[in-house]
Amino acid sequence: MPRLARAIAAVALALAAVAAAAKEAELQGDPSAGKAIYARCLACHALAYDRTGPRHCGLFGRRAGSVKGFAYSKAMKRSRIVWNEKTLDRFLANPLKAIPGTAMGYAGVVDRKERADLISYLKQANESALCGK
């Protein structure tokens, strides 16, 4: 019985790993789909220059609220967030919940895959000529 239990546990673990890998693969962002989602941001944001919202070039690794000359909310300046895939994912899911007091009065990108696509596009754009690379 212990051997059978171990075998079942091993199979269960393997299945869980496969499921996790499948989920991970599913959440691999598609930059071309993300480009279309980025159109939602274009009332306030641009890649290369500040608008109602700050520029997105240089986003990854940048501390939130740190683009020189941009008038951020106090909440954003105090957030101590450094933008990366994880922090962007959390923020984009529900900006007002992630950083109460943010000026980004937007319900968020609720769909995980859409967020992954959007972040993937932002990463790609940040490594391209669009951001002077």
Place this chain on the structure above:
Amino acid sequence: MSLLILANDPAAGLARRSFLGKSGLLLSGAAVALLSGQDALAKGGKSTASDVRILNTALGAELEAIAAYQVGAESGLLEKPVLALAVTFQGHHKKHAEILSKTIAKLGGKPVSAKEKYGFPSETLKTQADVLRFAATLEKGAVSAYLGAVPVFGDRDLAKAAASILGDEAMHWAILRNALGEAPVPSAFMS
């Protein structure tokens, strides 16, 4: 039917007048929607500090849109009927900005002012189509921004008012797409 095609085809005068007449009807509809929004904005009953921040962000975007249409109007790239349309749309954004500004002040906030300078990609605007595409991009973004703002207003009257502005922005986007020869309403839902 494309405004660009109409603008370049002298034989299409009748169609052009028909198009502009139809646009006029659409704009009247937007004006009615906006009026209902103004009533809602004037109430400002259950508003929160968050609502004021959202309104101020919307105001900032509207002020930028006004400036963007000004760049387009002064570019010398727009032919007469297109220029008239751009000026009309700019007028709508001015009305949005005016009512947003008044509402923010009424709610105890400080309305943001227009920036002295905006960083528009003017160097990429070389043709009428470039200007229209740039404007369409901003209008589509505005639709998405208002769509994202509607559910997060604490005051449902403000949400209704924002939705009435959203409707106006969506019409701008559709007409600009039409002018570019693209399907004016490419999908059943906006996001």
